[in-house]
Amino acid sequence: MLTLLRRRAVSSVVPLLVVVLGVFFLARLTGDPANLYLPLSATPEMRAEFAARNGLDDPLITQFGDYLAQVAHLDFGESLRTAQPAGEAVLRAFPATLQLAGWTMLLAIVGAVVIGALAAYRPNSATDRIASFLSSTAASVPDFWIAIMGVLVFAVTLGWLPTSGTSGAAAWVLPVATLFIRPFGVLVQVVRGAMVSALSAPYVKVARGKGASELRVVFGHALRNAAAPALTVAGDLAVGLVNGAVVVETIFGWPGIGKLMIDSVLQRDFAVLQAAVLLTALAIFALNILVDLCHALLDPRVRQRAAA
Amino acid sequence: MTGLRTTRSRPIVASLAALLAVSGCSVAGADPIGGGPGTLRIVLPEEPPTLEPCDASLTATGRVTRSNITEALTEREPSTGRLEPALATKWTRNSATSWTFTLRRGVTFHDGKPFTAAAAAFSVKRATDSKIDCNVDGYIFADSELTATPVDDTTLRVTTAKPDPILPLRLSFVEIVPTSTDPDSRVREPVGTGPYRIDDWNQGRHLRLKRFPGYWGKAPEFAAATYVWRAEGSVRAAMVTNNEADVAIGLAPEDGAGDRAVEFATNEVSYLRMDATKPPLDDIRIRQAVNYAIDREGLVTAVFAGRPTGQLVSKGVTGYNPGIKPWPYDPDRARRLVAEARADGVRTGTTLTLIGRNGIYPKAAEAMEVVQDGLIKAGLKVRIKMLDVNAWLEYLLRPFPAGDTGPTLLQAQHGNQAGDAAFTMGQIYGSEGAQSSYGTDALDTLIEEAQLASGGKRQKAFADAFSHQNDEVVRDAVMANMTGLLALSPKVRYRPDSATNDEMRLADMRRAD
Numbered sequence: 054m055l056t057l058l059r060r061r062a063v064s065s066v067v068p069l070l071v072v073v074l075g076v077f078f079l080a081r082l083t084g085d086p087a088n089l090y091l092p093l094s095a096t097p098e099m100r101a102e103f104a105a106r107n108g109l110d111d112p113l114i115t116q117f118g119d120y121l122a123q124v125a126h127l128d129f130g131e132s133l134r135t136a137q138p139a140g141e142a143v144l145r146a147f148p149a150t151l152q153l154a155g156w157t158m159l160l161a162i163v164g165a166v167v168i169g170a171l172a173a174y175r176p177n178s179a180t181d182r183i184a185s186f187l188s189s190t191a192a193s194v195p196d197f198w199i200a201i202m203g204v205l206v207f208a209v210t211l212g213w214l215p216t217s218g219t220s221g222a223a224a225w226v227l228p229v230a231t232l233f234i235r236p237f238g239v240l241v242q243v244v245r246g247a248m249v250s251a252l253s254a255p256y257v258k259v260a261r262g263k264g265a266s267e268l269r270v271v272f273g274h275a276l277r278n279a280a281a282p283a284l285t286v287a288g289d290l291a292v293g294l295v296n297g298a299v300v301v302e303t304i305f306g307w308p309g310i311g312k313l314m315i316d317s318v319l320q321r322d323f324a325v326l327q328a329a330v331l332l333t334a335l336a337i338f339a340l341n342i343l344v345d346l347c348h349a350l351l352d353p354r355v356r357q358r359a360a361a
Numbered sequence: 362m363t364g365l366r367t368t369r370s371r372p373i374v375a376s377l378a379a380l381l382a383v384s385g386c387s388v389a390g391a392d393p394i395g396g397g398p399g400t401l402r403i404v405l406p407e408e409p410p411t412l413e414p415c416d417a418s419l420t421a422t423g424r425v426t427r428s429n430i431t432e433a434l435t436e437r438e439p440s441t442g443r444l445e446p447a448l449a450t451k452w453t454r455n456s457a458t459s460w461t462f463t464l465r466r467g468v469t470f471h472d473g474k475p476f477t478a479a480a481a482a483f484s485v486k487r488a489t490d491s492k493i494d495c496n497v498d499g500y501i502f503a504d505s506e507l508t509a510t511p512v513d514d515t516t517l518r519v520t521t522a523k524p525d526p527i528l529p530l531r532l533s534f535v536e537i538v539p540t541s542t543d544p545d546s547r548v549r550e551p552v553g554t555g556p557y558r559i560d561d562w563n564q565g566r567h568l569r570l571k572r573f574p575g576y577w578g579k580a581p582e583f584a585a586a587t588y589v590w591r592a593e594g595s596v597r598a599a600m601v602t603n604n605e606a607d608v609a610i611g612l613a614p615e616d617g618a619g620d621r622a623v624e625f626a627t628n629e630v631s632y633l634r635m636d637a638t639k640p641p642l643d644d645i646r647i648r649q650a651v652n653y654a655i656d657r658e659g660l661v662t663a664v665f666a667g668r669p670t671g672q673l674v675s676k677g678v679t680g681y682n683p684g685i686k687p688w689p690y691d692p693d694r695a696r697r698l699v700a701e702a703r704a705d706g707v708r709t710g711t712t713l714t715l716i717g718r719n720g721i722y723p724k725a726a727e728a729m730e731v732v733q734d735g736l737i738k739a740g741l742k743v744r745i746k747m748l749d750v751n752a753w754l755e756y757l758l759r760p761f762p763a764g765d766t767g768p769t770l771l772q773a774q775h776g777n778q779a780g781d782a783a784f785t786m787g788q789i790y791g792s793e794g795a796q797s798s799y800g801t802d803a804l805d806t807l808i809e810e811a812q813l814a815s816g817g818k819r820q821k822a823f824a825d826a827f828s829h830q831n832d833e834v835v836r837d838a839v840m841a842n843m844t845g846l847l848a849l850s851p852k853v854r855y856r857p858d859s860a861t862n863d864e865m866r867l868a869d870m871r872r873a874d
Contacts, residue, residue, distance in 0.1 A: 088758055089754070106492075135411055136546070208599060216605055303592045304592070306591040306592070306596070
């Protein structure tokens with residue numbers, strides 16, 4: 054198990070470096086931040102001074118070298134916009150996104166397991182058809198539309214929920230519901246598919262023959278075997294949530310990493326953008342390793358391969 | 362086996378549990394936007410990056426800071442254009458380059474220290490002559506140099522290197538801070554003399570201001586104000602209709618504020634800048650044709666909200682020329698002008714690129730389609746290129762992108778919040794202006810003369826320069842004076858004015874009951 058962990062950690066270094074390099078150079082291709090931070094009437098001297106003060110007048114490769122050296126000392130630079138340390142801004146925003154993603158995935162997994170198992174229990178029954186239709190619809194509705202419709206229906210028309218913000222439990226409902234729909238839809242389909250084949254496998258028949266209760270057959274025996282593919286997909290979906298809560302965070306004013314990233318792209322706040330992407334990449338690698346570990350726990354063959 | 366699984370999976374389960382357990386602690390319940398009936402709840406499009414007073418000419422910062430937390434020596438009344446006393450009670454011009462300001466007595470800063478000429482001199486120096494790169498410095502003072510010296514506690518002398526007839530107006534942009542403010546770096550949370558002081562700023566969530574009991578002027582009606590920010594216009598509008606906020610700003614007509622919406626004239630003017638250095642736009646007839654070909658009335662009734670206008674500054678700004686009318690919509694005349702130019706050998710078949718900016722105002726792309734349609738009907742070839750703000754800025758500001766971009770028309774908008782045409786003319790119409798693609802010597806001379814004039818002469822000189830631009834140069838197609846939209850809850854009475862987008866005075870907001 055430790056071997057697996059070590060191997061994954063080592064193999065993550067190169068992609069991580071590529072991400073750091075990519076975001077550094079791509080951000081600088083978006084143009085000169087002086088245009089945004091200096092008044093439109095700024096003189097060329099003011100622009101030169103701005104570039105010099107923010108280290109933007111050195112050759113790109115020198116800037117990159119300086120940046121790597123800084124990062125090695127856990128210094129992520131200063132935000133152009135707020136003049137505060139970029140690392141602090143990112144660490145402040147990250148928990149908000151993690152909490153949102155955590156609740157969403159928990160609800161999506163629990164919901165998908167129940168609905169997917171019910172649908173798979175009697176394939177082609179009315180329950181199955183309704184679940185399949187609803188889940189494929191859910192998997193394909195755009196976040197943006199759901200968020201705005203949610204605000205219009207539940208906040209403005211019915212007045213049940215706040216439109217946005219983070220105060221109180223009610224404020225969680227719309228953002229979580231918006232983020233929940235797609236992973237839930239996808240996972241129901243995956244769980245259903247995996248359960249249909251698991252339920253027709255010989256060991257299920259053996260279990261039934263031994264007189265195990267249906268509940269135990271479905272959730273005890275079949276689900277354990279169906280869990281591996283669902284876990285892989287759930288991992289990918291969770292990565293998407295950590296990375297892609299941009300729309301939901303922007304609409305609901307959720308102070309998370311997605312909103313921070315989009316703001317820093319718009320404001321050419323390079324230091325914050327780089328720090329945010331780096332931390333998100335780290336989180337995604339950690340999540341992938343976590344998924345692999347869970348896989349190994351569920352499937353002895355994976356463990357054996359890792360140990361070999 | 363089972364034992365192994367339990368042991369190994371414990372960290373994962375534990376971390377998941379920990380993650381969920383901390384939920385609801387740090388995010389939920391952290392930012393009550395309410396705070397009782399004495400609190401005004403305002404929703405902005407974006408969080409102020411900083412409340413640094415010397416960045417108050419940046420909209421996001423200024424609309425929270427100016428006249429609420431900090432104040433200046435003078436303030437411009439947006440409806441009349443007159444300069445009124447603020448922390449200075451009067452000012453006199455001693456010579457072409459020297460001014461004396463008499464300061465208000467009995468004013469204290471939020472930290473209890475008295476306001477004196479030393480603080481005023483310090484604030485001017487900090488904003489205009491320091492390494493902290495104040496936005497105000499570039500925007501208002503550009504290359505002018507000034508020295509502020511305290512004469513006694515209530516007298517301040519300001520001298521300029523060159524004669525500057527509008528110095529008191531420029532100083533209305535210098536927010537006054539105590540001498541204890543860091544002169545070498547920007548501050549996020551300033552101390553000022555304004556009617557409100559900062560109570561709590563929970564970054565990313567909300568900003569709360571509290572009434573300052575020691576304020577020298579009339580106490581404002583609301584005891585506190587809470588600002589939150591939501592990027593989506595429809596959400597901001599919904600917050601007012603849903604009684605989550607009392608004031609929502611920066612709305613578009615389609616955001617759905619309904620009968621809570623209040624329309625107001627802003628000083629933003631939308632226009633198209635023509636690159637008159639390239640054929641066929643180097644021929645004045647083509648530039649006139651572009652102006653005749655645009656249906657301005659149609660644009661403001663069907664596409665965006667506003668009022669057709671013919672010049673870049675709005676009423677109330679020194680230099681506004683009431684004689685300049687919007688160009689009439691005359692497609693036949695446009696066609697004739699193009700045909701005439703073609704007959705004289707002008708290359709009217711060259712494709713013009715209409716460079717637009719997404720979101721510059723509501724329905725920006727649709728507006729460009731209407732313009733394109735008009736120009737095609739006039740006999741010109743036009744394609745549209747919509748850009749995001751960063752890419753668009755490359756075309757707005759010198760140096761312009763290298764390489765042959767062909768003849769371009771740039772979708773732009775200008776808001777003169779300072780109230781004097783000096784802040785418009787040089788940079789937009791001067792041959793060397795930062796936003797200028799073309800100018801003439803004659804126009805440069807008119808602008809330079811106007812900048813040195815004062816009083817009635819200044820008004821006339823700038824008005825003449827606008828007139829000359831409109832008749833002889835025709836560098837752009839000015840379209841409309843834009844309209845702003847905000848939403849108010851039934852609890853609040855407030856009359857927005859042309860400065861509202863940049864300065865929202867909480868003291869002007871009153872209870873409706």
